[in-house]
Amino acid sequence: MAIKLYGAPASNATLRAKACLAEKGIEYEFVHVDMSKQEHKSPEFLSRNPFGQVPAFEEGDLKLFESRAITQYLAHTYADKGSDLIIKDPKKMAILAVWIEVESQKFEPASSKLVWELVYKAMFGMTTDEAVVEGNEKKLEQVLDVYESRLSQSKYLGGESFTLADLHHLPNMKYLVGTKTKRLFDARPHVSAWAADILSRPAWVKATTA
């Protein structure tokens, strides 16, 4: 059954889904949603994602949106293909689920605001609000302090292996290490090593260059 991913190449949420597809070695058709032409607000696209955001996903008659729902569907459905992105052992899966939520509820809010201010605004010729940057860097530092402690006891966030809990961070982290915010990651040795490790994964490199 053919898989289609509807998205925009620079969109961090689209990249999250692409990273997962690449890790699993799954073939798919990428359908470019042209946001400069407001295609994401067209009735056709709104029928795929009523919030008018990328990405959207289709496999046969299954239509999904929300990148983290897409990745979880792929990770469970294609458990035997490519990299293991979830853990079968129920106790370990429970810990993994915690750190998936931590990315979603703690890392995402601060990091996505920083990506907007420091990366996307520049793409659209808008001016960075330094006060917003400063405030969100403080929040991100608090999150990274927790990560530093976690990663000093655990090789990856979810446990001993790379999983969705790490993968979900890739898009925002990729953008942030190209900005002054990189220093926040560099200042924390375990975080820094983990970031370098996951950003150099062949599947991620493939997902961001394809």
Next chain:
Amino acid sequence: MAIKVYGSDFSIGTYRVLLCLAEKDIDFELVTVHLASGEHKKPHILARNPFGQIPAFEDGDIKLFESRAIAQYISRTYADKGTCLINMDPKKAALEAVWIEVEAHHFNRATTALMWELCMKQFLFGQNGDEDIVNAEEKKLVSVLDVYEARLSESKYLGGDSFSLADLSHAPMIKHLMGTEMKRVFDAQPHVSAWVADILSRPACVKVFGVPVY
């Protein structure tokens, strides 16, 4: 008792976990964490949740935090007890997961500030909410509920035909906001309104919160 929940009143996350346990009819011990005295920032709670937040959860030697992760753990581990909260069919579970994410991001962002302005400020400081903030946040909520109205006009519950974690996840925040001026925002959308009445009148919800009076 094997299962312990470390939480507090007025904690949406705590209620999310309690609702899940009630739907599954699972016994547990509630350990109250005293927010007003900053207990959640003390070492014994930080050891359970490094972000110093509640709830935290324990089932034997399994220690978890983040209410949505706890809810998923309970739903999976006790799948054959009480209400089924995650569909057995992977494609149906995937649709439920979409709306679990919608709650975690869109609904949560549109309601957290309203909860603070209209509930917490009153409870903690006896203060009224900032009108400008409430007005701005209300617009966000209306916009999100427009999407919910469309969804619920095609689907009995958010994730599909059956009640699931996707619906349960919303209940604590909705319960609190229905006790504020935001009630009219939920009432204004017929399918949303019917869905709210349905999920808040579930026996598990009544057990945790009491019978809705509105």
